[in-house]
Every structure is written in structure tokens, then in C-alpha cells.
Amino acid sequence: MNILFINSIGRNKFGGGEKWMVNAAKGLTDRGHAVVLASKKNSKILQYAAERGVRTEVFEIRGDLSPLATLKIAAWMKEHDTDILICNLNKDVRVAGLAARLIGKPVVLARHGMLLCSRKWKHKISLTRLTDGIITNSRTIREAYGEYGWFGNDFVQVIYNGLVIPERVEPFDFSSRFPGKKIIYSAGRLSEQKGFSYLIDAAAILSKKRNDLVFAVSGEGKLEHELKERVKALGLEASFVFLGFASDIYPYLKGCDLFVLASLFEGMPNVVMEAMAMQKPVIATDVNGARELMGATTGSVKCDTGIIIPPKEPQAIADAIERIIDNPDVLEAFGKAGHERVSRHFTLPAMVDNLERYLQRKLAEKARTR
Numbered sequence: 001m002n003i004l005f006i007n008s009i010g011r012n013k014f015g016g017g018e019k020w021m022v023n024a025a026k027g028l029t030d031r032g033h034a035v036v037l038a039s040k041k042n043s044k045i046l047q048y049a050a051e052r053g054v055r056t057e058v059f060e061i062r063g064d065l066s067p068l069a070t071l072k073i074a075a076w077m078k079e080h081d082t083d084i085l086i087c088n089l090n091k092d093v094r095v096a097g098l099a100a101r102l103i104g105k106p107v108v109l110a111r112h113g114m115l116l117c118s119r120k121w122k123h124k125i126s127l128t129r130l131t132d133g134i135i136t137n138s139r140t141i142r143e144a145y146g147e148y149g150w151f152g153n154d155f156v157q158v159i160y161n162g163l164v165i166p167e168r169v170e171p172f173d174f175s176s177r178f179p180g181k182k183i184i185y186s187a188g189r190l191s192e193q194k195g196f197s198y199l200i201d202a203a204a205i206l207s208k209k210r211n212d213l214v215f216a217v218s219g220e221g222k223l224e225h226e227l228k229e230r231v232k233a234l235g236l237e238a239s240f241v242f243l244g245f246a247s248d249i250y251p252y253l254k255g256c257d258l259f260v261l262a263s264l265f266e267g268m269p270n271v272v273m274e275a276m277a278m279q280k281p282v283i284a285t286d287v288n289g290a291r292e293l294m295g296a297t298t299g300s301v302k303c304d305t306g307i308i309i310p311p312k313e314p315q316a317i318a319d320a321i322e323r324i325i326d327n328p329d330v331l332e333a334f335g336k337a338g339h340e341r342v343s344r345h346f347t348l349p350a351m352v353d354n355l356e357r358y359l360q361r362k363l364a365e366k367a368r369t370r
Contacts, residue, residue, distance in 0.1 A: 162351025276338030
């Protein structure tokens with residue numbers, strides 16, 4: 001198959017959705033398919049893709065309507081005999097999906113790692129007219145879209161994220177910098193979505209009771225200055241540290257005691273999967289995909305791999321941390337169960353298998369309608 005991934009996220013943005021797209025492109029490339037990933041010039045996703053041996057292309061999509069970009073993409077896909085187009089953002093669907101419709105051949109798929117589609121008329125038109133299906137990573141998103149009444153039963157396909165668990169990871173040495181401290185780790189874009197302000201407030205709550213905890217966060221983003229000022233205002237400079245952007249967070253995960261996801265919304269949070277792969281217990285907000293990933297049933301708070309908490313509640317974060325951080329047996333049991341669950345259900349080969357079969361099925365469906 002000739003496959004084009006398009007992701008027009010900002011040049012300096014890189015998160016779970018971008019990592020999924022690169023991993024999918026790499027996995028399909030390794031299976032002999034002709035795969036290209038396109039994004040903005042000098043973007044982090046193109047750099048990350050190139051480093052992993054994925055062919056890249058530059059397409060600049062700046063808005064929902066871009067006739068020149070549409071014509072350029074259409075010409076490129078026609079020249080390269082593209083079979084499958086997989087789009088990330090809604091504007092990618094409107095610009096590149098229209099290009100595919102102009103030349104008539106490619107199957108067009110939208111990949112939604114979170115709820116990107118509301119009940120707005122423009123979403124209905126673009127997704128029902130310009131795509132042949134939606135790939136998502138959680139049942140909760142598929143169920144939410146099902147309530148819209150726009151799509152057929154098989155239009156939204158759940159394909160769980162997958163990863164390759166590294167055989168050897170050298171843990172980051174937190175103890176040399178923070179001797180005698182227990183490390184609470186988190187990672188993600190420093191944006192409102194990721195809920196780091198609530199994690200800071202939880203650290204402030206705990207700092208009134210104990211001085212043996214350090215919170216460490218990997219990531220960068222537009223709220224960096226604001227979050228650092230919040231830490232300073234609460235007097236947490238010694239116990240809440242920002243580590244900056246990290247392309248590989250496995251060493252930090254391996255070296256910490258506990259991982260916390262404080263997000264307000266997600267799709268299938270890759271970072272939780274990565275923490276579980278490193279045998280770390282997880283405390284996660286009750287966002288899309290977290291329960292499926294951690295194996296928690298509806299309504300439950302505790303599961304075999306960690307604890308589910310409500311979003312936007314610093315006290316809930318603090319209580320969950322204090323509940324388990326001093327119990328090494330519980331931490332170890334959660335970590336082992338998480339590793340076993342990821343190994344069984346969320347590997348990269350399984351994801352690529354499912355994705356490859358789905359793409360082949362969509363191609364066959366397209367051929368029958370011609």
C-alpha cells in the first residue's frame with residue numbers, strides 16, 4: 001500500500017498523537033508498505049520521524065480552506081499513486097481530504113486520539129463527505145461519536161495504541177539530586193489540558209504534611225512560565241521541578257517511584273502506557289481511555305495497576321499519592337500488573353497488525369464501490 005500520513009500540528013508541538021503517527025508509519029514501513037509522513041517544515045514530528053527512518057514530506061496546512069495546499073497535495077498523491085490518506089487534525093481532513101476527493105482514488109481516514117469532533121455542522125459535513133472512516137483509540141470515543149447519529153456502525157474503528165517495551169533502560173538517577181526523596185513523576189505538554197496546575201496544588205497540600213516528596217515534570221509548552229510562577233508563589237521550588245522537553249522519558253519513568261496523570265481530557269494516554277511498561281504504579285484522572293488502559297471497571301476507583309481519580313481535584317491527587325507512596329509492596333504489585341497488561345494488550349506489533357488489516361479492508365471496500 002502507498003500510504004500518506006498528514007499532521008499539521010504546530011512546529012514545536014509533539015505529543016501522544018504525533019508519537020502514534022510516527023510509530024504507525026514506522027511499523028507499516030517495516031512491513032514493506034510505501035509510507036510518507038507529512039507536516040510543517042522544521043517541525044518536531046518530522047524530525048522525530050526522520051530519526052526513526054520514516055520518509056517525510058513538507059506540506060503547509062494553515063487553515064480549514066487552503067486551495068493552493070489542496071492542489072499541491074492532490075498533485076503529490078496523484079504522482080505517488082496514494083492508496084490511503086490518514087489525517088490528524090480537522091483542518092487536515094478539510095484540506096487534504098478534499099484533495100483526495102478531487103483525484104478520486106485514496107481512502108481517506110481521520111485519526112482521532114481524543115474527541116476532535118463536536119456536533120457542529122462543519123464537523124458533520126467534513127467527516128461524512130471527506131472521509132471513509134475514523135480511527136480512534138478508545139471505546140469511549142467511539143461511543144460518544146455513535147450518539148451523534150452521523151456514522152454507520154463500522155465507520156469508527158477502535159485500534160488501541162501500542163508501544164515497544166525497551167529491553168534495557170538505564171534509570172535516571174534522581175537520588176543524586178534529591179537524596180532520600182520519593183519521586184512523583186509526570187510528563188506532557190505544559191498546557192491547560194494536562195492539568196499540571198492541579199498537580200502543583202496537590203504538591204502544596206502534601207508539603208504541609210511531609211517533606212520527603214519531590215514532583216518532577218518533563219515537558220514544555222505555553223504555560224511554562226505561568227506554572228513555574230505558581231510553583232514559586234507556593235514556595236515549592238525545592239520540591240516541584242521542571243525537567244524540560246524529553247524525547248525519551250523512559251529513564252525518568254524507570255527512576256521514579258510513582259507516575260501521576262492529572263489531565264482534564266485525553267484519548268488513550270500514551271504516557272500512562274509507558275509508565276506501566278516501566279513497571280510503575282499509576283494514579284490517573286478519569287479521562288477517555290484511562291480505564292480501558294489500566295483495566296478499571298466503570299465506577300471503580302482502584303484497579304490492579306493503580307488508582308483512578310476525578311479530574312480537577314488536587315485533594316484527590318494528594319489523597320491517592322499518600323494512600324500508596326509509603327507502601328512499597330503495593331507500589332510493586334501495581335507496577336508488575338501494569339507491565340503485564342501492557343505486554344499482553346498494548347504492544348506495537350499488535351497495533352500495527354490491527355491497523356494494517358483495517359487499511360486493507362477499507363481498500364477492499366473502496367474497490368467494491370467503484
